[in-house]
Amino acid sequence: LAAQEHGGARRALDLRRTAGELAERSQAEIVAEKHVRQAQDKIELDRVVEVVRTLPTQSKIVLFAVILLEKNGVHNINTGEVFNIYKRLCEEIDADVLTQRRVTDLISELDMLGIVNAVVVSKGRYGRTKEMGLSVPVEETEAVLLSDSRLGDIENAQPFVQARFDN
Structure with a gap:
């Protein structure tokens, strides 16, 4: 999924880490596609928050x-x-x-x-x-x-x- 959007290794690792954390919080046995999609949304929201926070x-x-x-x-x-x-x-x-x-x-x-x-x-x-x-x-x-x-x-x-x- 990470490769489809940007293809960056750092992004893929960040996505994997975030998806793993979300799966762990929901006490899931495996990291499912829904966790990856939620992780994508969370990463994008975090990016937006950081950009807005640092605006003049x-x-x-x-x-x-x-x-x-x-x-x-x-x-x-x-x-x-x-x-x-x-x-x-x-x-x-x-x-x-x-x-x-x-x-x-x-x-x-x-x-x-x-x-x-x-x-x-x-x-x-x-x-x-x-x-x-x-x-x-x-x-x-x-x-x-x-x-x-x-x-x-x-x-x-x-x-x-x-x-x-x-x-």
Whole structure:
């Protein structure tokens, strides 16, 4: 299974070790395929947690804005919506507000890291925007962000998320 995805020996050993630990915890006699699949999920989640944990504060605020929009049922989130929530979050926790261009760059970085999935969409005469959604589990990602003391009271921030009707 490890060879199918990446083929790396270290990854295979990590997968084997994690699958063995999961099998041992469930008191199984053998390491079954289900343990390997669970191990893959755990390793991927651990990778995501580590990446999110080590993000710069501004990137974490942008990511939290995306999470708030998703949790409020907004799909195909665009850059403008993220920027509006981001600004309000920065004001709530007394953080510097970056320009919309810089926030767009941070969204691109989150996309490259595999945390969000962003695509550029043409809106005709209204220009272009990035539409995005989370590529990682909401609850776990939110928990990692809220564990960062630099984000202060971001958990209690309730920026207004405006509902919109998609055409």
